[in-house]
Amino acid sequence: MMRARRAGARRPGLMPREARGSRLIDLLEQQNRKTVLQEWSRALHLATEGLIFLRSATIVLPSELSGRSCSPPMSPDPPPPPTQAPHIRVAPPHLVFGEAPWTQQSEGCGRKGDFIQFGVGFLQSANTSAHHATRAAGVLVGEWAKYRWGLFSETGYPGDQLYLAWYRQGMRWTATVCTDVRGGLPTCPVDHPHHCNEPITAHENATSSLLSFPHLPQVTKFCNSRTHNKEAPTKQNALCGGRSAWEVMKEHEDFRDSERSPSLAQPPPPPVLHFIWQPTQRFVLLVEDTAVMNVQRRWEFVRKAVRRVVVYDLPNGAEVAVVVFNAKDKAAAPLSTVLESTTSDLRERVGSSLPRNPSNVGESQACIPCGIKGAINVLKEGGASPQAANIVLLTSGGKGRKAQVEDVRRLVHKYGLRLQLVLYPLAERPGLPAPPHALVPVARESGGRVFTVMDEGVGNDSKVSMLVSLMEALTAAVAAGGATTPVLIHSATYQGGIASLSTGTFSLDDSLAANARFAVYYYDLNHVGNTIHLTSPSGATFASVNMQEEDGDVNMIFVNLHNAERGEWLYKVENRADSHQALHIQVTSLPSANNDVMVRVWTNQDSQTVIDVEDHRPIIIYGEVKLRGAAVIDAAVKAKLQRLGTNATGGTYPEIHVPLLDLGTGGESLPCYLLPVEITSKLSQTWMLCWLRIS
Template sequence: MAATICFVRVSLLLVLPLFSVNGLLQRSKISLNNNEYKGILIAITEDVKENVSIVENIKNISNVITENLGQQDIFTGASSALYQATKNRAFFKEITILLPNTWSDDLTSIEATNEIFDAANIILTKHENVGRETPYTNQFGSCGEEAEYIHLTDKFILDSQWTVDTYGDPGKVIVHEWSHLRWGLFNEYATNDNERFYLNERGSVEPTRCSKAVIGKSNDFETGKPCNVYPGRGIRPGKKCRFNPNLKNVATGSYMFMSFLESVVEFCHSDVTGDPLSLHNAMAPNQQNIQCSYRSAWDVMLESEDFKNDNNPARQVTDTTPTFRVVKIAPLRIVLVLDVSGSMSIFRNHSSDNIFSSGNSERERRDALVNLLPTTTGGGTCIGCGLNSGVQVLEKDGLSARGGILILITDGGETDSPFINDVKQSLISKGVCVDTVAFGTSADEKLLSLSEETCGLSFLYNEDVSSTGLSDAFSATITSRIGGSSNTSFELYSEKQAVPSTDTLKGTIVIDSTIGKNTKFFFLWTTSPISVVLYRPNGTAIDDTSLEYKRDDGARTVLIEIAGIAESGTWLYEVTDHQGGQVEISVQSNVREDTQPIRVTTTTSNSLITETPAKTTIYAQVQRGYAPILKADVVATVERPRPHAPVKVNLLDNGAGADFTEDDGVYSGVFLDFVTATCPNCRYNVKVTAVDTDGTAQVPISTFTGGVLPIRPPNGIDENTNITEPVGPFYRVVSGGVIQAPLTIPPGDNFPPSRITDLKVAATSYDNQTVTLAWTAPGNDLDRGTAYEYHLRYSEIFDVFYKDFMNGTELSNSNLTVGNLSSPKTFGEMETMTILMPSKDENITYFFAVRARDAPGNIGPPSNIVSAYCICI
């Protein structure tokens, strides 16, 4: 959509309308009031072929009637099932379905307002482009934290009989996934070989399940023969043994175990006076117990904002059918709101360097925008005035402001009314998102909360010579809102470097096989003109004599635009500046047709930190399409208040510490390097790079890789079969937004080692009466460094041990034949310790747990509990 450029100057703010084609976005805000969930957004990707049945089936599968389940529907049925599972405390009331703009207007005549694909709570994609058909939830955080989105495929929606045959009641599938999304629950089925069976206090082998009322048999998944035929001998079944429930069961719990069982209608709970058929099984070594410290699903739910303090008490509702609203993606409208107070005199030079374009018409629009930037500054700052003016631009010609985005750039605190708090509620009610760019460290402290409350993004440009924050902000504002489009643009590279006056700055950029369309290399100098030579992977040079080379001395830029598809491989650049200035380099490229692009999205567990000691977890998800990319190198660079240097945080996908699931494509790391600074509102800028330069990155292509549990593993194969293929070299860079933290950081060591969640029994020796345990070493401060010592305990009574670690008997180095409790390894390394068990006259099940301590005495939480059977003579 072509932009109409206008200039409005109101209360010392500049308002420029920018229009764009359709990362880092917040999800659509879901509310639960009076037991009714509203604000749920389902978005369909552009690669899904237009089909009226998709919309109708999302509402209802009216043509499927099975002998066991009767007539089935999806979200209407899910609403009824949710109402029952939450004991009459919640159901779906309002759901919006967002159609791609490539679909016709036959299904709806309504354009979207503030509905954006990347903010969807539920995403529906084409199943051929995913590599798996199983519904799943994109879950980054810890127990009780809301997840990102539910992922469904068109096959799940359209192939009704297959859905019922594979997963049972589709409405119950949605309830299972909703429990991950809304309440941060984890699965109660086994997710690896160490979790499939466990030993109870009598030494009997039990299959992992919740509740224990679920009955069934254990069979070898290849031969079909029974494999747990002697449960009382304390011998665990082999790796091919699987528990198969009776489909005609009596257990009423739990949704997080096997939602396909017809008898399952609620979650496991811990109330011993409640329904015994859904009583929580704390002993089962599943992820719900491990990640939630043995709390039941219902207990975790009751701690959520939905239900705590008796929020949304039970209410009798006769009709739980949701209302559906179908809308179509509308063109995205963006307005620049620029502070031109006296403190912003530096902005024009910086901003003109960071408004990119290509092609004659776009260059003309860029030049027009640059020319509209203020040449003079002065006066106070009325941020509320500028925001109101931005809304007026969105509402020009009778349009609604809903869905519009304001990019607010300011460097100081507001001085004149109306203030941010005066206009914020109006922005929310009008459905306007506000992206904020804090230009420097003195920008108003309310910018971040303004963005968060209006579903916007927040950025920082700290004016450091190495910072690319401003260009990253402009890029992310556009590119983070095109997730559902095939015309996706990626920022591949973003760096600011010093060019030596006596040498040439050299660097490489990888163009992978999923991109290369409309590729642009931008070089921006700060002081003296530069010369650039770019070499294709085949060695051919592009310089100032080439047609692709465009130089603009007024804008201090060199733009090299590659016609057609840029070759895959490594591109080399050489930059010369005989006066030794700074150059900022940015590379953007679009997705090739009929490919699944490599994407990186990032978020933090807490961006607005108000308590000390301050900490936050940085998450980055690396995917090809919607399949996870494993074994990539992922690093977050955090710019800190000057004069403190940036800090790099390695993000890992190892299932330890801040990372909750190994090899799921979500890379995690804790940032602790906050500083005591003089800035009135200390902000930290986050940028994440994900690369593979040596061919180690892999993508799984196995059929089942998590999600809701099917009635039977597809095609009878092992659901944990780890089949992967190489991704090939790639490079991605994305903005991680802003973290805002307290001014003063308390001195000293304020954090304990992280909790160990992967403790396992590696081996047992009945002859030697030994048990070998293994786990991933925690750090000294959460995931950082090396702990001081381990506390290892065991007990013969599970119930008292899981409630209080101190109820166990402590082991010392004298009890070990291998390992040293006083010499932990560095975070991420594997620990192995072999314990010589005491001699007794009976056979015993021992339960083990471990925790770590640092030198100042900070103690980490107890680990998960594992069991071993000892034939003690």
């Protein structure tokens, strides 16, 4: 699936959004001549010996692109909803790769990568002539092989110390490539490869490799075990153990179908193109309303968390509804037209729409399919299609019944919903891990994510840390659904029990919007003293007694910093919290429109429904920091790992903080760092931490 990403702020040399969207359709869908996608399908068919070709593609256009500006033909069959991550992104020029295609591959040899990306200029250049279309198709086949089948480049890079452009072979320096013409490789007779200025090109009789010379029209194949160059210091050799492209490809499920036989006699049919506009962001907060929510002020925390995300976190223009369910469903707030500014009455009404007290219905009687049906009905009654809507399901950590899971899966697939699952478990006995929820596979299949809130209770109360975690989980769930939510700049916890000033610092920079919010979350109002002081980077001190606001329905005291000064800020807060409670301080801001900073974390198990402990494959955590699509070098990145459940004494396991290291290998693959044994033993599984730099 191709997705035309939002371009964000307009940059020099870019067409307006509607013009770019219209041009994209023209480039992908031409009636009178072959397009890049048609040529790509043909090249893919030839490179895989008649086994693979492009049958169809779904192109997701930005929602702001007017339907009046173009009218692409739709296929007879309805296209699938755009709930999965795009395979290919059409984006503004990359700071390093420009308009050219490139692949982010984080999973390693033989495993699917993250995405392919290129600019509209690549398509414009390709469609100028049949020759350019053929060259572009070869490049796309090479990138698809990296993304889909886990292959890597079979050429070196000038100046690279790991993947050399030239390597010593006897008395000569030979170009680092893979080709089927033995002895026809460019060589350099001088003593040092730095003196080799000859461009590396393939022999005119060469037909491989698409991972070395994808831009040459005569190169149409991948190297196999007979033609592969195992001696060259290529990334393919280094990461795939010296195996050829075909040796790796044949192990992939795409080539394991024994009933298929290759056919090159007939060219593949033209791919069918589906054009879809990104729908309006629609969210249904689906909340379990059973007796378990009455334990340790849990329902009170649910109400506060829902109010926080609706009033303060959801962006303007989003549509949101609130539905509660137990043995049946009930709409607490119907689908709103459009959320307005953060001071609107509409946000207040929707955010405060949950019942004041939970029901007495037992947790075992909770009917999750009833809740999903209620969410669908609310979407339909609001005049919107349920397709591609986000259902943020907040439910306890019970295992769930298998029959209910299948009903939920059927509804999610039928209506093309994206299920964001927020688990709010109650740990009943010490020493037991949090039970797995049967809906986790369904959420992942739908393109959604899963968030778990730690159960932290003391007697009849829950800790305020549980409230903060619940707020963060709901905010992360709507962000996973595509909403632009506030960036968490600073988060700190200060234990109570000692009357003192809690002090700390936070930094603001130009990647953030002009305004920021400094917030103190408390359990009881008297836990926060009268002193809240902020000192700006220039040394100006603000006694916030005249600036602060309070939202008792969220247990939050906050200061809105308008046109906040850039640099490091200092704060002091009088902490009067009880010994078993704490004050939580967070600083948030929206991202700046002019600085596209992206921070992302994921694991190699995110798409897995079942983790086989006998597989012995380590769980890998990937961290990524980018500025306008390019890597940020020398960034300090730290992972915080939390084991779920409770220990033998009923307490929570301590957090583990480990820096994510960049080992400098760069390129399309991500370096990994294996955790020390003393840390992995605490997690009961092997973890790897990785930090991405694309160079």
